[in-house]
Every structure is written in structure tokens, then in C-alpha cells.
Amino acid sequence: MELKSLRMFVDLAKSLHFGKTAELHHVSPSTLSRVVQRLELELGHALLHRDNRTVVLSEAGKQFYQFAEQQLEQWQLLQLSLNQKQAELQGKLHIYCSVTAAYSHLPPLLERFRQQHPLVEIMLTTGDAADALEQVEKQAVDFAIAAKPEQLSRIFTFHHLATIPxxxxxxxxxxxxxxxxxxxxxxxxxxxxxxxxxxxxxxxxxxxxxxxxxxxxxxxxxxxxxxxxxxxxxxxxxxxxxxxxxxxxxxxxxxxxxxxxxxxxPIDLGVCCLNQSKDKPLIQAFFEAIKSYQSDQ
Amino acid sequence: MELKSLRMFVDLAKSLHFGKTAELHHVSPSTLSRVVQRLELELGHALLHRDNRTVVLSEAGKQFYQFAEQQLEQWQLLQLSLNQKQAELQGKLHIYCSVTAAYSHLPPLLERFRQQHPLVEIMLTTGDAADALEQVEKQAVDFAIAAKPEQLSRIFTFHHLATIPxxxxxxxxxxxxxxxxxxxxxxxxxxxxxxxxxxxxxxxxxxxxxxxxxxxxxxxxxxxxxxxxxxxxxxxxxxxxxxxxxxxxxxxxxxxxxxxxxxxxPIDLGVCCLNQSKDKPLIQAFFEAIKSYQSDQ
DNA sequence: AACTGTATTGCAAATTATGCAACACTGCAA
DNA sequence: TTGCAGTGTTGCATAATTTGCAATACAGTT
CATH class of the missing domain: 3.40.190.10 (Periplasmic binding protein-like II)
Known part of the structure; x- marks a missing residue:
């Protein structure tokens, strides 16, 4: 039972029209039909009485509608709460990258991170890309945007960002x-x-x-x-x-x-930090922001 | 976010051991690892801090744990409520089938149905399988277990049960x-x-x-x-x-x-009723019981 | 240095979801 | 009665996702 399925059902329960609800959710009516059928199978009860002309909520459907709205609301509250806690995160983050990466790859990541953590101060050092790993190793910075060398030392954590020709x-x-x-x-x-x-x-x-x-x-x-x-x-x-x-x-x-x-x-570009640093809250939050950004692409 | 995933996470949160929780849920540790990763992606927060030796709940994980337990509880309450309402269903259901079907195919279906609707009275008429559709058409019975003829009249609803050599x-x-x-x-x-x-x-x-x-x-x-x-x-x-x-x-x-x-x-054996009858609560309940039974096979 | 136990991941296979196109069906108009 | 329009469903091929095997990475212990 996916949240997406719950959202579709909730909207279908309001519109009582498969075609319109399917369009609203950017799926085909046959997909919506099957989503509802899967919910009905999982629940063990028919949610709607329907033929090719009329769609009405069954009694079970009415109860399920309330259940679904409740889940979706609780999910939103959970996210709000977690994001607020994240926004409370403060401190200073030291980042090293090349001038080019400062233009090309860092901005969207920083934007995503700062959305979630507006109170965190960013200190950015730019320089030769080849110095990135050394800067990290010396702990002059928290992490760097760097090219992955052929043999990456096991003291580093590397998170892939892009493949650069x-x-x-x-x-x-x-x-x-x-x-x-x-x-x-x-x-x-x-x-x-x-x-x-x-x-x-x-x-x-x-x-x-x-x-x-x-x-x-x-x-x-x-x-x-x-x-x-x-x-x-x-x-x-x-x-x-x-x-x-x-x-x-x-x-x-x-x-x-x-x-x-x-x-x-090509070069394997990524975010790189020391293993021992990755559990630090600020660095962890940044990695989560990266992953969140990447999963939206 | 599947309920199954929530159940897995809840148990993992208790055991803090991927291998044991995977075994409990009859999946491989790699599957559980990915289930958790998908939850984390969906939520946008890490649920656990872990390496190959230690697994601990993150702060987000603690909140999500409570959320997950809440969803699972509400789901159970919903099902309990719906099943109780179903149990209240009363009346009499007339069924026709052959002697053989009365032994071979009807019992598990009836058992499932009566579990859910103990107050419904069953009247069973047995006879020649070839008479099944006629009995339904004459409305002598509510539905029959019958072999599907080559050309099934459009006045019938037919739900497949088995393919009989x-x-x-x-x-x-x-x-x-x-x-x-x-x-x-x-x-x-x-x-x-x-x-x-x-x-x-x-x-x-x-x-x-x-x-x-x-x-x-x-x-x-x-x-x-x-x-x-x-x-x-x-x-x-x-x-x-x-x-x-x-x-x-x-x-x-x-x-x-x-x-x-x-x-x-082979013969396509199924449950057959008149189209006009299928929305009757008792018949609808029986069909739901059938589908529920079949989806558990 | 070797071993053990644990979580992760590449990848092929298995499973599930999706949408096209056809179908089934009902109400309505001619 | 026939044809049409609009709606929900379904077979099936394809696409997408999930799963588990086997390998990997890794930390603690011996």
C-alpha cells in the first residue's frame, strides 16, 4: 500500500471518476483501475461499487478513505517535524572544490542543503582540483568535490556525483x-x-x-x-x-x-570525506541532501 | 512505502540486526538493506546509523518508528472494524453445484466465507453440473459453481475458480x-x-x-x-x-x-451469477471471500 | 596477518507495474 | 432497434522495479 496509491484513492473518492483522477495523477485509467484493485485485494474489501457508468464509495471505501487521509496527514506531519529538526542544525561546513566545480556542480547541491539547513554556515575554499583529496586528508576541510583517483585510499568515503568527460x-x-x-x-x-x-x-x-x-x-x-x-x-x-x-x-x-x-x-567526480567524518551531523546532513537531490533527477 | 516495509523496519528497529530481521521476514539481508534504503529515500532522512558492526536508530529513525507502529496499528483497527461489520451481515445464500464440486471446490470457499460471515445461512442444492446455469437464470439459486460454456450469455457474471482437465x-x-x-x-x-x-x-x-x-x-x-x-x-x-x-x-x-x-x-470452472445479482450484499461478500481466498494461494 | 561476522552492492533473473488497444457495457438519441 | 459516446476493465507486451546470489568492504578479535 503505497502513499501514492492512497493519494490516488483519496482523489478518486472525491471525484468518483476514473478518467479525471487518472489524468490528475498522470497515469492511465487502466493503471488507476489496477491501483484500486490492488488496494481492494490488500484490504480484502471492495472500496467502490462501479460499472461503466457509475462509481460510488462502498461502506468499506468510506472507512478506508478516512484511514487514507489520516495516513497522508501523519506522513506530512512526520516530514514537517523531521525537516524542522533538520533546520535547527547549526554549525560551519568547510568545503573544498575547484573553481569550475564551484560553478558547475556545487550550486544545486548547496541550494538543496541550505533549503534544509538554513542555519549552517558554508565556508568554501576553491583551488586546484588535484589538491582536493589532500585538503580532506589534512582535515583542512570537511569534504571536497574531487575526482576519484584510480586507487582511492580506504580512509575516504566517496559519493559519486557525475561522470566528467x-x-x-x-x-x-x-x-x-x-x-x-x-x-x-x-x-x-x-x-x-x-x-x-x-x-x-x-x-x-x-x-x-x-x-x-x-x-x-x-x-x-x-x-x-x-x-x-x-x-x-x-x-x-x-x-x-x-x-x-x-x-x-x-x-x-x-x-x-x-x-x-x-x-x-572520463573522470568520476564526487563528494569525498574521511571515513571518520561521515557520521558528523553536518556532513551526514549534506550527504542526505545530495542523495535527496539526486533522487529527484 | 509498503506496510510490509514498515513491518520490517519496526522489527529491525527492535533487533538492530539485519540478518536476524531478514530471516524473520523470510527475505535475504540484501533485500532488507534495500527496503530500508528505499524508506530512507522516500523520507529523505537516514533511519539508521550503521556499518558492518553496529546498527543504531537515528533520531529520524526513532520518529519514523513511532509513525510506522501507528500506521500498522491503524491498519489493524481498520481491518478489524471492516471485518466486524462484515460479520454482521445476515441472510440466506442459495448455492447450486454438482456433488463433486460440493466436495472438491466449494468447501474452502465456504469456510473462508463463513469465517467472515458466520451469521449467513447457506442453502446448498446439488445436482447435475449441466443444470447449473439454468438454475441461476431461473433465479432458483443465487449463484452456482459451473463450467463455463463456450458462449456465456451476457446476462451472467462468471468468476474463474479452476481449470479442470x-x-x-x-x-x-x-x-x-x-x-x-x-x-x-x-x-x-x-x-x-x-x-x-x-x-x-x-x-x-x-x-x-x-x-x-x-x-x-x-x-x-x-x-x-x-x-x-x-x-x-x-x-x-x-x-x-x-x-x-x-x-x-x-x-x-x-x-x-x-x-x-x-x-x-479442459473445463473452465467458476462461480456464476446473474449480472443483476452481483451487487447484492451477500453475493458481493461471497465474491470478496473468493478473491481473498484466491489471493492467499 | 588471518579470520569471522555483518551490512552493502553489482548484476542477472524474477516479479510487478504500466499503458496500449481492444473489449464490455450502459444510457441516450435517432 | 441501431448506432454512438463515454466509461471502466482486461489481455498482453514492454518497461520498471525488486530480489537474491555472490562478491565486496570493513571492523573487531585472535
Whole structure:
């Protein structure tokens, strides 16, 4: 006996019309017919007397109607009570993430969390995505939005948020680099800009090694994907970054994606905290907000 | 949110042990784990704090526990109330069925019905199964347990009970008939005993016509499948009857089934009443008892 | 380090729910 | 009497969900 079924029955009891009630609940009349039949089976009594012309509540149906309204009301009271208790939660939450994630993935999660916990103060530190796990480990922050490394230490709890494609990008402006990629594409001659370390860099190294194209011509290593995009846009070289960083960059029109260079494994982006932290009320509440948000997608 | 899920949660809240509670409810621990997770998703709050060693109720879990117990109690009160009202139902119910059905199919249905409606008086008329629909149509009875004819008139409501195989039977005693069927099996020479009319007879006629074996040597036609079985047992001929009649006959050891003579369509046995009668409280109650019984099988 | 017991999860299989389309049916109009 | 309109039901194929096996993760104990 689902709450959804109870809501349908309550509305049917008021309208006494299968078609209209079905439409109200965005189901087909045949579905509503079966929902009612299942309720009747579970209860062991007919709830309605009906044929193709008339629908009336039976005596059992009248009692069940009251029961159903009561359940739905108690459910709402329970949720109100729980949400109010949650709203009472106070304190400060330290979050670390990249600039891009601060634009792309954090806002809806924060909105959901703050809806439920308006009294909790958020302190956000942004920086290089590759530093995220270290920040968590040092307990400089409560949790971070981070890319999952190949081998995640067992001291962390990781909750998946999104799968992020990684791409190789080049400048769109006319420059030596662009000429190089449009003519003879010799990888070992093209200046490459890499992150200092982190999942994107590891992917590039792995990918380049697979290509077996000699030594990479590393022009620069930068701290932070966003800076990397800027350098590529300026014509300094080609680079490898998560797509979402490009999409959220003010210079996204000045870079282009290089396609057809084989598969680069996407990044598993998620929320990451220490195992020992996950039972802390604030962190637990945040994880619940994430799950609640994700189950509504 | 199913009542079953609530019951599981309530027991889990008491035992704080997934394995034991799963066993109590005859499900696997993985199922229980998921049931709880679905409740948590639906509620938007964690109900338990747990790892592989400890399970404790969260604050939300404590409130939900009270909510769940309340729902289950109210559900029981509702059912008690409805069943008590049903028990108040009085009157007389006239039922017609064959002798065999009176032994084979009616008892559990009557038991279920009388559990729920002890004050209702039952009047049972037994007779030839082929007369069942006529008795209903004449309103000599309220309903009958009958075989569904090929074309059921639209004035009847029919509720399926069982699918009854139909068989050809012969005597086991040493006699002329048995010698005939063991030697040259010439159908047109074997004495055949048929019901006067009804679904079994129609099936035989259809089946024999398909066999294209000349004119049937009809030795006798009898009123009632039970009498037919007796005559076959006495060596008077072979006959065609629903298997269940044989199974409930005192002379069942004196007849044998003739196999490998092609498919005979089984009988669709059910409860049958007039459309205009089905909303009568007593008849409606009986149909509800049937459905309740059937859903417990 | 190995073991034990417990809760969780990937995944294939089983089960249930859904909606389309057809059906059954009744009241009404022609 | 026939045809139509509107309504609720049902067979069945498909989609969605649930279940349990087996593997996994993990913490406490030895």
C-alpha cells in the first residue's frame, strides 16, 4: 500500500471518476483501475461499487478513505517535524572544490542543503582540483568535490556525483600551434600544457604512452585546470582538461576540442570525506541532501 | 512505502540486526538493506546509523518508528472494524453445484466465507453440473459453481475458480468393454456413456467428430457425472468426465484413464451469477471471500 | 596477518507495474 | 432497434522495479 496509491484513492473518492483522477495523477485509467484493485485485494474489501457508468464509495471505501487521509496527514506531519529538526542544525561546513566545480556542480547541491539547513554556515575554499583529496586528508576541510583517483585510499568515503568527460583542447586563434595541428600533426613537436599532477595529467600520460609517439613536448605545467584553459586559449599549446572546465570558462570560445584521438577515460567526480567524518551531523546532513537531490533527477 | 516495509523496519528497529530481521521476514539481508534504503529515500532522512558492526536508530529513525507502529496499528483497527461489520451481515445464500464440486471446490470457499460471515445461512442444492446455469437464470439459486460454456450469455457474471482437465475413462474390471479397448480399439463398436448435455458432452462430440471414426455407439446418457462414473466402473462402457469427478468418486479405483487420444479442452470452472445479482450484499461478500481466498494461494 | 561476522552492492533473473488497444457495457438519441 | 459516446476493465507486451546470489568492504578479535 503505497502513499501514492492512497493519494490516488483519496482523489478518486472525491471525484468518483476514473478518467479525471487518472489524468490528475498522470497515469492511465487502466493503471488507476489496477491501483484500486490492488488496494481492494490488500484490504480484502471492495472500496467502490462501479460499472461503466457509475462509481460510488462502498461502506468499506468510506472507512478506508478516512484511514487514507489520516495516513497522508501523519506522513506530512512526520516530514514537517523531521525537516524542522533538520533546520535547527547549526554549525560551519568547510568545503573544498575547484573553481569550475564551484560553478558547475556545487550550486544545486548547496541550494538543496541550505533549503534544509538554513542555519549552517558554508565556508568554501576553491583551488586546484588535484589538491582536493589532500585538503580532506589534512582535515583542512570537511569534504571536497574531487575526482576519484584510480586507487582511492580506504580512509575516504566517496559519493559519486557525475561522470566528467576529459578532452584535449587547442587554441582557435591563428598561431603557430594551430598551424601545427592543422598540418603535419606530430605530437612530439606540439607544445603541451599539463596540470602539475592529478587525474587529468595521469590520463594524459597514460594516453600518450599508449600512442607511443616519443617524448611529450611539455611546454608548461600549471596549477589549476582553469589556468590551463587560459594558456591554451592564448595559443601557448594544447592541453587536457575536463570538458566541464572549458564549458565554464570565459575563454571557452577561444579553444577547440581535438577529436578522434582515441578514448580518454572520463573522470568520476564526487563528494569525498574521511571515513571518520561521515557520521558528523553536518556532513551526514549534506550527504542526505545530495542523495535527496539526486533522487529527484 | 509498503506496510510490509514498515513491518520490517519496526522489527529491525527492535533487533538492530539485519540478518536476524531478514530471516524473520523470510527475505535475504540484501533485500532488507534495500527496503530500508528505499524508506530512507522516500523520507529523505537516514533511519539508521550503521556499518558492518553496529546498527543504531537515528533520531529520524526513532520518529519514523513511532509513525510506522501507528500506521500498522491503524491498519489493524481498520481491518478489524471492516471485518466486524462484515460479520454482521445476515441472510440466506442459495448455492447450486454438482456433488463433486460440493466436495472438491466449494468447501474452502465456504469456510473462508463463513469465517467472515458466520451469521449467513447457506442453502446448498446439488445436482447435475449441466443444470447449473439454468438454475441461476431461473433465479432458483443465487449463484452456482459451473463450467463455463463456450458462449456465456451476457446476462451472467462468471468468476474463474479452476481449470479442470477432462478425461475419457474405462472400467478396470475384466469385462467385454475392457477386452474391446485392449484389443482392436474400434471406437464405433465401444459402448459410450455420455452426460445428457453440458460441457463434457459437447467436448466429447467435438472430439469424436475430429476423430472422424463413424457414428458413436452411445450406450446410455446419464444425468450427472457421478452416475456416469459409476456406470463406467460397472463395465457398461467408456465415458467422458471431468477428472475431479473421478478423483472424488468412491469407485475411482474401478476406472482407468484412457490416454493418448488427443487433447480434450479442459473445463473452465467458476462461480456464476446473474449480472443483476452481483451487487447484492451477500453475493458481493461471497465474491470478496473468493478473491481473498484466491489471493492467499 | 588471518579470520569471522555483518551490512552493502553489482548484476542477472524474477516479479510487478504500466499503458496500449481492444473489449464490455450502459444510457441516450435517432 | 441501431448506432454512438463515454466509461471502466482486461489481455498482453514492454518497461520498471525488486530480489537474491555472490562478491565486496570493513571492523573487531585472535
Amino acid at each position: 576529459v578532452s584535449i583542447i587547442a587554441p582557435t586563434m591563428v598561431c603557430q600551434v594551430q598551424q601545427q595541428i592543422q598540418q603535419d600533426f606530430i605530437w612530439s613537436e606540439i607544445p603541451i600544457i599539463l596540470p602539475e599532477y592529478g587525474p587529468a595529467r595521469k590520463r594524459f600520460e597514460y594516453w600518450f604512452r599508449k600512442k607511443q609517439q616519443g617524448k611529450a613536448n611539455i611546454y608548461a605545467t600549471v596549477s589549476g585546470h582553469e589556468a590551463l584553459v587560459s594558456m591554451v586559449a592564448l595559443g601557448c599549446g594544447v592541453g587536457i582538461v575536463p570538458r566541464v572546465v572549458v564549458e565554464n570558462s570565459p575563454v571557452k570560445d577561444r579553444v577547440q576540442y581535438l577529436e578522434n584521438f582515441g578514448e580518454i577515460e | 477432462v478425461s475419457i475413462i474405462a472400467p478396470t474390471m475384466v469385462c467385454q468393454v475392457q477386452q474391446q479397448i485392449q484389443q482392436d480399439f474400434i471406437w464405433s463398436e465401444i459402448p459410450i456413456i455420455l452426460p445428457e448435455y453440458g460441457p463434457a458432452r459437447k467436448r466429447f462430440e467435438y472430439w469424436f467428430r475430429k476423430k472422424q471414426q463413424g457414428k458413436a455407439n452411445i450406450y446410455a446418457t446419464v444425468s450427472g457425472h457421478e452416475a456416469l462414473v459409476s456406470m463406467v466402473a460397472l463395465g457398461c462402457g467408456v465415458g467422458i468426465v471431468p477428472r475431479v469427478v473421478v478423483e472424488n468418486s468412491p469407485v475411482k479405483d474401478r476406472v482407468q484413464y484412457l490416454e493418448n487420444f488427443g487433447e480434450i479442452e
